[in-house]
Structures are given as structure tokens and as C-alpha cells.
Amino acid sequence: MSLPYDASNPGVSAAKERESFQAGQALVRLIERGIRPRDIITRKSLENAYTLVLALGGSTNAILHLMAIANEAAVEWSLADFDRLGDRVPHLADLKPGGRFVMYDLHKVGGTPAVLKALLEAGLLHGDCVTVTGKTIAENLASVDSIFKRRQEVVRPLDKPLHPTGHLVVLHGNLAPEGAVAKVAGLKKHTMTGPARVFDGEESCFAAIERRGIKPGDVVVIRGEGPIGGPGMREMLAVTAALVGQGLGEGIGLITDGRFSGGTHGLVVGHVAPEAWVGGPIAFVKDGDSVTIDADAKRLSLDVDDAELARRRQGWQKPAIRVQRGVLAKYARTVGSASQGAVTG
Numbered sequence: 001m002s003l004p005y006d007a008s009n010p011g012v013s014a015a016k017e018r019e020s021f022q023a024g025q026a027l028v029r030l031i032e033r034g035i036r037p038r039d040i041i042t043r044k045s046l047e048n049a050y051t052l053v054l055a056l057g058g059s060t061n062a063i064l065h066l067m068a069i070a071n072e073a074a075v076e077w078s079l080a081d082f083d084r085l086g087d088r089v090p091h092l093a094d095l096k097p098g099g100r101f102v103m104y105d106l107h108k109v110g111g112t113p114a115v116l117k118a119l120l121e122a123g124l125l126h127g128d129c130v131t132v133t134g135k136t137i138a139e140n141l142a143s144v145d146s147i148f149k150r151r152q153e154v155v156r157p158l159d160k161p162l163h164p165t166g167h168l169v170v171l172h173g174n175l176a177p178e179g180a181v182a183k184v185a186g187l188k189k190h191t192m193t194g195p196a197r198v199f200d201g202e203e204s205c206f207a208a209i210e211r212r213g214i215k216p217g218d219v220v221v222i223r224g225e226g227p228i229g230g231p232g233m234r235e236m237l238a239v240t241a242a243l244v245g246q247g248l249g250e251g252i253g254l255i256t257d258g259r260f261s262g263g264t265h266g267l268v269v270g271h272v273a274p275e276a277w278v279g280g281p282i283a284f285v286k287d288g289d290s291v292t293i294d295a296d297a298k299r300l301s302l303d304v305d306d307a308e309l310a311r312r313r314q315g316w317q318k319p320a321i322r323v324q325r326g327v328l329a330k331y332a333r334t335v336g337s338a339s340q341g342a343v344t345g
Contacts, residue, residue, distance in 0.1 A: 001040060001132055004140050008111035010104055026132050033134055041073035044126040047085060048137065051124050054089040054166040055115060055155075056106075057098065057185045059262030060270055063168060064181075064233075067341030079170045079179045079339060083298070086166025089124060091185060092156045097265040098186020099162070101154045109154050113140070114147035121146055122158055162186075171269060171300040174309065175255070175281050175291070178273035178339035182295045183264070190295040192253050192267060193303070194219040195288050201225065202236055202258070209242045216251035219291040223282045225258030226275025227342040231323055231332035237261040240268060253293045255300065257282055257338070269293055269300055273339040277319065284312040 003022055009015040030036075046066055053062040063082055070077035093115070094100050106112070119125045120141055127138030147155045156162055167185035184190050197214060198221045199205035205222050208214060220239075227233045236258050243249060244265060254268040257275035274280030281302060285291070290303035302309070321332040334344040 001037070003132060004113050004144075005111050008103055008107045010107060029134060030132060035130065035132075035134060038073050040130055040132065041069060041075060042129065043075050043077070045129040046070055046075060046077060047081075048125050048129055050082060050085050051089050051119060052112065052116060054086060054091060054168065055119060055124075056093040056112075057091050057095050057162070057167050060168060060181045060183050060260055060264075061262065063170075064259065064271060064338060064341060067339075068343050069341075071341050071343045082166075082168065083170045086168060086170075089166055090158060090161035091163040091165075091167040092158070092161050094154060094156060094162060097262075098167075105154050109150060109152040110145065110147050113144045115155060117141045117144045118146040118148050118155070118158070169295045169298055171293075171295065171298050173292075173299045173301040174306075175285070175300045175302045176269075176272045177281065178337055180255070180269050180272040180300050182267070182269045182293070183260070184267075184295050186265065187250065187267060189250060189267060191293060191297075192217075192219070193290060193292040194253060196221050196285050196291045196302075198223070198285050198287050202234060202239055205236075205239050206242060209239065209246065212246070214243065214246075214248060214252060216248060219253040219255065219293065221282065221285050221291070222254070222256040222258060223272075223276035223285070225256055226273070226277055226280075227335040227338055228321065228332050229257065229275055229277035231321060231328050231335070233257075233259050233338065233342055235259055235261045235264075236268075236270070237264065240264045240266060253291070255282070255291070255293065259338075267293055267295070271338040272300070273337045275338065277321075278337075279313070279316055279318060281309060283316070284309060286312075 006019055096102055120127050129137050169182045171180045194217045197218045201224050225234055236256055249266045256270050257272040259270045272282050276283035292301045323329045
């Protein structure tokens with residue numbers, strides 16, 4: 001849905017200025033030819049999009065956004081599709097926050113089209129998908145050299161990937177019956193079990209971090225930040241940045257029904273669903289409970305039995321939304337689960 005090179009051209013460059021003009025031209029051509037978004041956004045093109053996300057080590061937000069796009073385009077898609085692709089697409093790009101390079105470095109060695117060409121030649125893309133140029137992926141890339149045809153260190157060879165499977169993992173378990181998402185790019189440790197440190201909202205967690213109240217081995221639980229609870233599903237960037245600043249980036253776990261920035265690093269799990277505001281299991285975690293994050297086994301578990309969870313649910317009442325007027329109130333009344341893309345009805 002964007003022109004070639006759009007994703008990797010530097011924001012402050014003549015190329016970015018040119019592409020803004022070219023985008024308008026492309027839109028007019030698409031209208032003239034009767035090509036609509038639902039002609040472009042298909043099951044195969046969503047697979048292409050997520051394949052590039054996996055190869056480049058992209059953000060957990062990609063899962064949320066692609067779910068919402070699939071919903072709007074009326075394409076059948078589920079969290080299982082992300083896992084299916086993650087099992088076959090390697091993580092290749094050594095990009096920050098887990099790696100050494102930044103997007104400008106990728107731009108200098110060929111940009112996203114050069115990576116797409118390599119993936120196409122490896123049989124990992126559907127080359128027949130139409131794009132906003134009016135041409136197919138394969139036609140767009142016909143004159144583009146593969147990223148592997150030049151000397152560079154930004155993107156690893158397919159036979160020597162950073163990780164042989166995807167860096168984004170969909171977790172399930174009694175803490176996330178509908179699913180949750182973890183990013184394991186650049187992490188040495190993919191599993192941990194520790195005592196829960198529970199916070200209702202990002203601000204109370206940040207205050208505890210400022211007091212040096214989080215210790216190595218803790219599993220931080222931030223709830224009430226989901227699509228309804230936020231409302232709006234805020235990024236927990238301030239919290240994760242502060243934890244990294246205190247040297248706890250890989251020493252603790254963090255789970256939330258909110259989400260994360262692409263700059264987040266560490267064993268963090270977001271998009272926990274159902275969210276706390278609708279009575280998801282994350283609402284019933286208590287300080288000191290044992291919580292297990294196992295990205296290898298794709299499990300997120302509260303280590304208490306079903307009977308105890310049922311006891312904690314007794315008497316629970318859904319709280320009133322935090323915002324009673326305006327667009328956020330309307331959003332909170334109509335938005336659905338993160339597991340479905342946090343789309344409004």
C-alpha cells in the first residue's frame with residue numbers, strides 16, 4: 001500500500017519529498033484504473049507484509065495493525081496466521097533496538113526493495129500480488145538487485161540468520177486465553193518465572209521504578225491499559241525505557257494489556273487479551289503470584305490453579321470507563337479485543 005522505497009527513505013531527504021508527490025500521482029492512476037484497497041489487501045498480500053516484518057525484526061505493533069487492516073478489508077485472518085508465518089520466516093536484519101544498525105543503514109544498502117527481492121528469490125513472497133503502482137510485487141522488483149548482491153552487514157544471509165524463525169511470538173495460556181504478543185529479537189533469555197509486581201496503570205509502575213522498587217527476577221504486570229481500559233492501548237515506552245536505564249532490561253519480565261513501542265527491548269509481553277477492564281485473567285493477578293513467560297513454548301501462565309482463579313473472580317464487577325465524554329468515551333464503548341486488532345464495531 002506504499003510506493004517502492006517509501007518505508008526506508010530517510011524522513012529528511014529529497015527522496016521523501018519526491019515520494020510525497022508521487023503518492024498523489026499514484027492515487028490518481030489507481031482511481032483511473034478502478035483499483036481499490038480491497039483489490040490490493042488480500043490474504044496473500046498480508047502474508048507478504050508480515051514476512052517483511054519478520055525478516056526486518058519489526059515491532060509487535062505490526063500484529064495489531066495487520067489484524068485491524070485484515071478486518072477492514074474483510075480478509076479472513078487470525079493470530080494463528082502470524083504464528084504460521086513466524087515458523088517459516090527467519091529474522092535477518094540486525095537492526096536496533098536489539099541489533100547494531102538503524103533504518104538509514106538499510107537505506108544505504110538498497111532499502112526495503114532489496115530485502116523484498118531477496119525474499120522473493122527465496123520463495124518467501126507471493127510475487128503476483130498487485131500493488132499501488134498498478135504492477136505486481138514481482139514486476140516492481142524486476143530491476144532491483146537483491147540485498148545479498150552487495151557487501152553489507154545489515155541483513156544476514158538466509159542460511160545464517162539472527163534467528164531461524166520469527167522474532168514475534170504469539171503466546172497463550174491461562175493469563176492470555178485470547179493471546180498475547182512478545183518480541184524476542186536480540187534477547188539471550190526467552191523464558192523466566194518470577195513473582196508478580198502488579199500495577200494498575202503505567203503511572204503507578206513508573207513511580208515504583210523511580211523508587212527503585214523493581215528488582216531483578218520480578219515480573220512486572222501493568223493492567224488497565226488495554227483498548228477499553230486505557231482507553232486507547234497506550235505504549236509502555238516510558239516504563240520499559242526506565243527499566244533499561246536501571247540495567248533491568250533483561251533482568252525482569254513485563255506483561256501488560258497495553259502495548260509497546262518498536263524501540264522497546266527486553267522480555268516483554270503485550271496485547272494480553274482479554275484485557276483487565278473486561279475481566280480478563282490479568283485482572284486477578286496478585287502481588288507475589290508466580291508468573292511464567294515462556295516464549296519458546298509460546299506460553300504465558302499465572303501459576304495458580306483454576307479453582308483459585310475462579311474464587312478471585314467472584315464478586316468482580318466491570319468498572320466504569322475512565323473517560324465519560326468525547327471521542328475516547330465513544331471509542332471505549334465500541335472497541336473490541338486486541339486479539340481482533342482493537343477495532344471499533
